[in-house]
Amino acid sequence: MLSIILFMLALISLARYHWNRRRLYYHAWKIGGPFAWPIIGSAYLFIRGHYSYNIVTKLIDSQPPIFKLWIGTKLVILTIQPTHAEVIVKTCFNRLGTKHMEEIFKTGLITAPVDIWRTRRKIINKSFNTKILNSYVDIFDKVARQSMRQFEEKCDGNYIDVLETLSRISFDAVCETLLDVDSSLIDTLQTTTDYPKSPQFVAVVYGFIRILSGDIPLCTKRIIEMKKIESSLYKNCSEDNFDNEKVFINNLINSTEDGELDESGVMDEIQSVFAASETTAITNALVLCMMGLHSNIQKNIQEELDSIFGHSDRTVTLEDVNRMYYLERVIKETMRLFPPVPFIRRSVDEDIELDSHVLPKGSEVYIPLLSLHRRPDFWKDPLVFNPDRFLAQNEAKRPNCSYLPFSRGSKNCIGFKYAMLSMKTMLAIFFKHYEVQSTEYKSIEDVDFWLNIIAYPKTSCKVKLQKLEKKNS
Numbered sequence: 358m359l360s361i362i363l364f365m366l367a368l369i370s371l372a373r374y375h376w377n378r379r380r381l382y383y384h385a386w387k388i389g390g391p392f393a394w395p396i397i398g399s400a401y402l403f404i405r406g407h408y409s410y411n412i413v414t415k416l417i418d419s420q421p422p423i424f425k426l427w428i429g430t431k432l433v434i435l436t437i438q439p440t441h442a443e444v445i446v447k448t449c450f451n452r453l454g455t456k457h458m459e460e461i462f463k464t465g466l467i468t469a470p471v472d473i474w475r476t477r478r479k480i481i482n483k484s485f486n487t488k489i490l491n492s493y494v495d496i497f498d499k500v501a502r503q504s505m506r507q508f509e510e511k512c513d514g515n516y517i518d519v520l521e522t523l524s525r526i527s528f529d530a531v532c533e534t535l536l537d538v539d540s541s542l543i544d545t546l547q548t549t550t551d552y553p554k555s556p557q558f559v560a561v562v563y564g565f566i567r568i569l570s571g572d573i574p575l576c577t578k579r580i581i582e583m584k585k586i587e588s589s590l591y592k593n594c595s596e597d598n599f600d601n602e603k604v605f606i607n608n609l610i611n612s613t614e615d616g617e618l619d620e621s622g623v624m625d626e627i628q629s630v631f632a633a634s635e636t637t638a639i640t641n642a643l644v645l646c647m648m649g650l651h652s653n654i655q656k657n658i659q660e661e662l663d664s665i666f667g668h669s670d671r672t673v674t675l676e677d678v679n680r681m682y683y684l685e686r687v688i689k690e691t692m693r694l695f696p697p698v699p700f701i702r703r704s705v706d707e708d709i710e711l712d713s714h715v716l717p718k719g720s721e722v723y724i725p726l727l728s729l730h731r732r733p734d735f736w737k738d739p740l741v742f743n744p745d746r747f748l749a750q751n752e753a754k755r756p757n758c759s760y761l762p763f764s765r766g767s768k769n770c771i772g773f774k775y776a777m778l779s780m781k782t783m784l785a786i787f788f789k790h791y792e793v794q795s796t797e798y799k800s801i802e803d804v805d806f807w808l809n810i811i812a813y814p815k816t817s818c819k820v821k822l823q824k825l826e827k828k829n830s
């Protein structure tokens with residue numbers, strides 16, 4: 358008897374559960390998608406290799422431009438319609454925080470719920486204004502030169518993995534620009550802590566994730582203490598201090614004094630920018646790989662740099678960076694094919710109407726940039742590497758939001774200008790001194806990724822380099 362009652366109760370609660378979700382089912386039913394089994398939904402599609410770019414792309418390509426997936430009881434809607442993307446980035450502000458994402462980014466800007474995010478974004482925006490960012494060009498130049506020297510002894514006809522060095526450069530740049538410390542200080546702090554030192558400070562794939570979970574939080578804590586003392590010494594003694602106060606770390610520390618942020622918030626934001634900046638290293642590495650496949654395009658880059666610098670090896674300036682039109686198009690084309698953030702993902706907190714569809718409250722929406730950026734109707738011969746797609750006249754022919762590597766709207770990438778400035782400067786230093794002769798990749802289709810918050814190349818980014826001897830006198 359008891360078991361019958363329990364069974365009936367379970368049945369009633371199940372019926373109530375489904376009744377409460379009837380709107381979700383109704384709107385989901387109107388959207389196409391692959392077959393979904395009870396309980397597991399379409400999760401069976403991802404049992405093997407769900408993190409692989411190629412597998413996910415095949416699935417997306419086999420579906421209409423907007424489709425649904427039931428992942429267990431979760432309704433996930435994917436769209437590669439630019440008009441939909443425009444509405445989503447303008448109206449959905451809660452980014453989906455997976456557990457893994459929070460482990461890496463804590464409650465920094467990237468994962469923070471909307472109310473915290475608004476306050477934080479306002480504070481952090483001050484540190485990403487154009488004037489401050491422009492002053493970082495000589496730092497990008499310096500850190501790139503320092504680390505790229507390592508390439509000299511590796512120009513021996515063998516393939517080398519460039520991602521490790523480029524990761525170190527991005528890391529050094531964040532230390533010097535946003536934390537206002539020499540990155541060697543972090544190495545020193547690491548060696549002087551009692552905590553276990555990671556064997557490879559900046560490792561290749563997942564390197565940042567590893568350092569963030571270990572040594573970096575300890576080092577950042579010490580840096581914050583140091584900066585607090587420094588800022589109390591500075592106070593009242595310099596008129597030039599205004600800009601210094603806007604430097605990311607000082608800005609965050611000042612906000613703790615104003616009560617807008619607590620110390621763990623400062624740590625979370627620092628961890629977020631460290632992790633986010635890995636995207637620049639991956640993009641730089643893929644630019645080099647692409648040049649290994651397209652020597653004619655590499656030649657065009659070198660010609661552009663020659664026209665700016667001649668044979669001089671002087672420091673890169675903001676004016677120089679602003680003249681690197683072709684290099685910028687190469688970077689954009691690389692991010693089209695390989696967007697470092699592969700999905701924009703948001704929770705749907707209110708119903709959203711998209712053409713004849715409704716994204717019901719309680720669902721999740723993904724914009725798979727990797728497929729949006731390869732739609733053949735917007736990108737003729739999508740697998741051809743063609744930087745001229747980004748000439749103004751060609752850009753004007755494409756719909757708004759058909760290219761979103763940095764997303765759009767108020768929740769777009771706060772580091773977008775920082776990223777472009779740093780990548781252009783670093784790549785200019787590279788191409789002034791080296792030439793990529795070939796890459797281990799045989800074609801663009803050969804490049805595959807592990808999909809996560811960031812898309813990591815599945816295999817290392819290996820290229821053969823040659824030093825350019827005659828230039829740079």
Ligand code: HEM
Pocket residue numbers: 452466467478629630633634636637640692696697698701702761762763764765767768769770771772773775776
């Ligand atoms: C190639 C380089 C980069 C790419 C492609 C990229 C891409 C993106 C994208 C697509 C988003 C938004 C995702 C969404 O709308 O849900 C984002 C957010 C963000 N990015 Fe980047 N990013 C890059 C570099 C950087 C750098 C260098 C920094 C910091 C120095 C940075 C810091 C952030 C932060 C803090 C957010 C969260 C912004 C917010 O929610 O208000 N990113 N990035």
